[in-house]
Amino acid sequence: MSESGVLERTHATGRIAALRCEAVTKAFQGVHAVNGATFDVPKGQITALIGPNGAGKTTVVNILSGAMNCDSGRQFIGDTDVTNWPSHKIARLGLFRTFQLSRELYGLTVLENLLVAPADQAGDSLVNVLLRPGLIRRQERAHAEHALEVLDTYGLYGHRDTRARELSGGQKKLLEIARAVMASPKILLLDEPMAGVNPALIELIGGHIVDLKQSGVTVLMVEHNLNVVEQICDYVIVLAEGRTLATGRLSELRENTDVVKAYLGEVIDAGAAH
Amino acid sequence: MLYYVFTLVFFCFDYFILAMGLNIQYGETGILNFAYIGFVAIGAYFTGVFSLHPAGHSGQHYILGLGLPFPFNLLLGGLAAMVFALIVALITLRRLRTDYLAIVLISLSLVLYDFCNNFVSLFNGADGLYNVPEPFAKSLGLTVNSFIPFFACVTAVISLLMWFVMSRITRAPLGRTLRAIRDDEVVAAALGKNVFGMRLKSMLIGSFYAGVGGGLLIQFGGSFNPTAWLPGETFVVFAVLIVGGAGNNIGMFVGALLVETLLIHLPAFLPEIPGHPGLIEYFDNAVVGIVLMLMLWFRPEGVVPARLRRTASFGAAARGDAEPDLTIAVAAHE
Numbered sequence: 001m002s003e004s005g006v007l008e009r010t011h012a013t014g015r016i017a018a019l020r021c022e023a024v025t026k027a028f029q030g031v032h033a034v035n036g037a038t039f040d041v042p043k044g045q046i047t048a049l050i051g052p053n054g055a056g057k058t059t060v061v062n063i064l065s066g067a068m069n070c071d072s073g074r075q076f077i078g079d080t081d082v083t084n085w086p087s088h089k090i091a092r093l094g095l096f097r098t099f100q101l102s103r104e105l106y107g108l109t110v111l112e113n114l115l116v117a118p119a120d121q122a123g124d125s126l127v128n129v130l131l132r133p134g135l136i137r138r139q140e141r142a143h144a145e146h147a148l149e150v151l152d153t154y155g156l157y158g159h160r161d162t163r164a165r166e167l168s169g170g171q172k173k174l175l176e177i178a179r180a181v182m183a184s185p186k187i188l189l190l191d192e193p194m195a196g197v198n199p200a201l202i203e204l205i206g207g208h209i210v211d212l213k214q215s216g217v218t219v220l221m222v223e224h225n226l227n228v229v230e231q232i233c234d235y236v237i238v239l240a241e242g243r244t245l246a247t248g249r250l251s252e253l254r255e256n257t258d259v260v261k262a263y264l265g266e267v268i269d270a271g272a273a274h
Numbered sequence: 275m276l277y278y279v280f281t282l283v284f285f286c287f288d289y290f291i292l293a294m295g296l297n298i299q300y301g302e303t304g305i306l307n308f309a310y311i312g313f314v315a316i317g318a319y320f321t322g323v324f325s326l327h328p329a330g331h332s333g334q335h336y337i338l339g340l341g342l343p344f345p346f347n348l349l350l351g352g353l354a355a356m357v358f359a360l361i362v363a364l365i366t367l368r369r370l371r372t373d374y375l376a377i378v379l380i381s382l383s384l385v386l387y388d389f390c391n392n393f394v395s396l397f398n399g400a401d402g403l404y405n406v407p408e409p410f411a412k413s414l415g416l417t418v419n420s421f422i423p424f425f426a427c428v429t430a431v432i433s434l435l436m437w438f439v440m441s442r443i444t445r446a447p448l449g450r451t452l453r454a455i456r457d458d459e460v461v462a463a464a465l466g467k468n469v470f471g472m473r474l475k476s477m478l479i480g481s482f483y484a485g486v487g488g489g490l491l492i493q494f495g496g497s498f499n500p501t502a503w504l505p506g507e508t509f510v511v512f513a514v515l516i517v518g519g520a521g522n523n524i525g526m527f528v529g530a531l532l533v534e535t536l537l538i539h540l541p542a543f544l545p546e547i548p549g550h551p552g553l554i555e556y557f558d559n560a561v562v563g564i565v566l567m568l569m570l571w572f573r574p575e576g577v578v579p580a581r582l583r584r585t586a587s588f589g590a591a592a593r594g595d596a597e598p599d600l601t602i603a604v605a606a607h608e
Contacts, residue, residue, distance in 0.1 A: 065464060091466035105457040107521075108450065109582050115447070116454045117465050123447030124467075126475060130439065136446060137589065144590035161584045183465055 017076075018043040018187050018218040019064065019095070024073035025242070026059055033059040034070070035242030041187075041235075046209060046219040048229040048250075051239035052263050057222045058100055060239065061191050064220075065097040066090040077187065092119065094186030098179075098193060100222070102172035106165035110156055113164050113175060114147035115140070117182040147182055154178040154208065170197045177208060188212060190221040194228055206232050226250070238263060277422055278543050282535050284426040286527075287433040288490050289534035293514040293526035294440045295483025300512075301520035301580070302449060303476040304456035306372060309362070309379035310484060310511055312386045313355045315503040317485025318492040319390075321351030322403040325493070334405075335398045344409030345432075348489040355485025356478050363477045368470055383505040391500045402499040406492055422494075429490050436483065441523050443479065445583075452476050453521075506559070510538065513566045519576025528577050537561055 017040035026034040034056040041047045049057050062068040064075060066087035074083045077093050096117075105113050121143075122128045123136040151157045154174045159167060167175060173193060180188055190209070194202045202225070210232050213219055223229050229236060230250050238245040238253060240262040246253055253259045292314060299305045307313075320338075324347035328339035342350065366378050390397040409428070411421050443449055451472055454462045459469045492498045510533065518529020541554045541561075569576070 067460060067464065087460070087463035088466050088468050091464060096466075097464050099461075103458050103461050105454045105461060107457050107580075108453060109584070111585055111588075112450055112453075112583060115588075116450055116462070116467075119466050121447045121451075124451055124472075126443070126448060126479070129443055129446040129448050133442070140447065141589040144585065144588035148585070148590055161582060163582065179465070 016043045017041060018078065019220065020076040021060070021064070022074045022076075024060070024063060024070045024075060026056075026063060026068065026070050032242050034063065036073070037239060037242060037244050038073075039237045039244045039247055041218060041220050041237075043218050044213065044216060045234040046213050046221065046232055047235040047237060048233040049220055049222045049237050049239060050224070050226075050229065050263060051245070054241075055239040055263075056242040057239055058191055059242075061097060061189050061220075061222060064090075065095065065189055067097075091183070094184075095189065096180040096183045096185040096187070097189040098176040098191055100191040100195065102169070102176050104164035104167065104172050104175055106163065108164055109161050110151065110164055110167070110175060111144065111147055111160040113179050114150060114182040115143055117179050118143050118146075119183065150178050150182050154181075155204070170201045173197055173201070173205065177205065181212065185217055187218045187220070190219065192222050192224065194223060194225055202228065277419055280423040280426040282539055284422070284429050284490075284494055285539050286530050286535040287426070287430045288487055288494070289511070289514055289530035290433045290527045291429075291436055291483055291490070292487035292511050293518060293530055294436065294523055295480040295487065296511050296515050297480075297520060297523065297526055298440065298444065298452070298476050298483070299480035301515060301522075302444060302456060303452040303473055304372075305367070305473060305477060305480075306376040307379055307477070307480070308376045308505075308508055309383040309386070310480075311503055311505060311507040312383045313359060313481045313484035314488035314491070314507075314511075315386070315390070315498075315500075316358045317351040317355040317488030318498050318503075319351075319397065319403065319488075320354035320485070321347050321489030322406045322492045322498050324350045325407050325409075326403065326405070334401070334403065335395050336403060337396060344493070348432075348486060348493070351489035352482045352485035355481045355488065359477050359481030360474075363474050367473050367477060380505060380508075383508065387500060387503065387505060390503075397500070400500060402497060403492070404497040406496045406498070408496060409493055425494055429494070432486070432490065436486070437523055437527075440483070444523060448475070450583075509566075510534070510562060513562050516566060516574075516576060517569050519578040519580060521580030522576070522578050525576050525578035525580075532577070533562060533565070537565065 019041035021037050021039050024034055024037045025032065037056065037060055049060065051057055059068065063070045066085050066089070069084045074081060076082065077090070077095055080093065082090055082093065105116065108116070122132065122139050128136060148157065148160065151160055154177065156171060156174055156178060159171065164175060177190070177193060193205055197205065206228055209219055209221070233250070235247065236250050236253055237247045238259050245262055246256050246259050296307065296310050299307045323336045323338040324340050324342045326336065326339050327341040329336055362382065366375060370378055391400050393399065408421050409425065410416065416424055451462065451467055455467065455469055455472055463469050514529035514533045515526065517533050518527070519525030538558050541558060544554055547553050
């Protein structure tokens with residue numbers, strides 16, 4: 001299937017794209033990690049980014065969030081061309097991300113991890129720190145109250161004063177998401193939010209992601225667990241060898257021989273073996 | 275006797291200021307500034323030339339010679355260190371991190387030392403500056419003996435003021451953002467923080483403290499000699515910081531008291547070992563090095579470790595202490 005064909009089909013759904021990649025490429029010393037990925041992420045939906053290992057999923061997330069520059073191609077948030085913008089500018093447009101391996105701010109408490117997130121904090125300015133302590137105190141109290149609510153939702157309230165480095169692996173995963181939620185995202189990129197967590201926690205995190213969608217957040221998540229994709233994702237983008245292989249609903253993709261061969265086949269075969 | 279005690283008091287409070295400046299750079303933001311003493315020296319030199327009168331035929335070579343009164347000379351000395359930090363930061367802070375930044379900065383420190391030591395027409399070479407006016411000495415009619423207690427007290431007051439400001443900065447969201455950058459700057463950037471801008475801010479604030487600390491030193495001693503600003507001096511400030519406890523401003527005072535006062539300056543007042551004049555002073559650096567190693571081995575968080583900021587301090591209303599939702603999720607799953 002041609003890449004322009006993919007785009008047309010996504011447009012055909014009549015949804016507005018919150019995020020768009022056009023022919024993005026990225027090579028690491030000759031290895032083409034991303035090789036012309038083109039896709040739309042529909043607004044207000046949960047989209048899964050799937051593909052075999054080495055398909056370039058994390059690299060795409062890194063490029064979209066500004067942690068990495070692409071070699072060619074363009075990326076858009078809404079109508080804004082944000083190709084190779086730095087992370088902090090992309091974040092200011094409302095796009096936040098989590099990391100495949102949790103990256104907690106280890107020396108800060110769990111509560112402080114969340115308090116770093118809100119945008120436009122008066123207390124980040126030296127002038128305000130010196131001259132307007134009252135303003136900062138009011139803002140801090142409001143942010144702290146909001147953060148405690150979020151921690152309550154994510155089951156981390158009891159750990160609010162714990163240093164983040166002391167959390168367990170699953171708790172760190174939750175903290176990653178809670179921190180991104182605290183930033184009031186419009187678009188959320190989740191890089192394998194379910195990787196390495198127990199089934200109960202998968203259900204819990206899945207529930208939180210659906211709640212986020214219902215509050216109007218666009219979600220793009222890298223995910224290997226097709227059960228999760230089937231249950232909570234509205235759309236699926238399949239990457240293989242750095243290209244967009246197909247997009248659509250999972251049920252449609254199961255019919256697509258290319259997709260089955262490149263990715264689903266492995267899973268189906270693995271399933272058959274049991 | 276009073277003279278000795280107040281000399282120690284002066285050095286304790288002066289190094290308290292210096293350590294606070296290094297703490298915001300290294301302890302809070304993680305910038306390994308191995309050129310710190312260079313910024314202290316810049317502050318000292320400029321405070322000196324701002325307070326000296328034009329060089330004329332005094333036999334000294336220096337620039338400016340504005341004859342400004344205290345504390346304007348001191349403030350401008352601090353600002354001069356900041357300007358220098360801005361230039362250094364624009365070159366180094368954008369791309370360099372950790373060890374690589376440290377290597378470049380320690381080289382800078384060496385270059386700066388050789389430059390000052392050899393550039394006679396600008397810095398008076400190895401002679402440095404001397405006869406720097408002692409603040410208020412004339413107007414208050416202070417003698418050599420009464421100036422030292424007086425100036426030690428002035429330094430104490432200034433350091434407490436600067437501590438007040440610094441603790442405000444480190445407690446504010448600004449301090450938290452700096453610590454976030456120290457822990458993981460990729461995360462901080464992904465949360466919308468301008469990492470370079472924040473690191474620059476930290477560098478500038480710290481350098482102002484370095485400059486003021488240096489300015490006080492030159493006014494206390496009345497002279498500026500390049501050999502007192504060897505790159506190795508940076509590590510004395512690091513020792514103060516590590517012994518005191520990185521990330522804690524009170525710890526900086528404790529560190530200054532233990533390292534600068536007790537280990538470096540107090541031994542100078544001990545009676546000589548017969549037959550080995552000056553031997554005690556030569557042991558200073560070795561002792562500081564040993565203490566530093568012992569601290570890093572047995573108590574890396576310092577005598578006064580950085581404190582956690584707990585929920586109550588944000589003034590948010592307490593919620594019922596709920597158990598984590600995980601238990602409910604497990605039950606639902608089963």
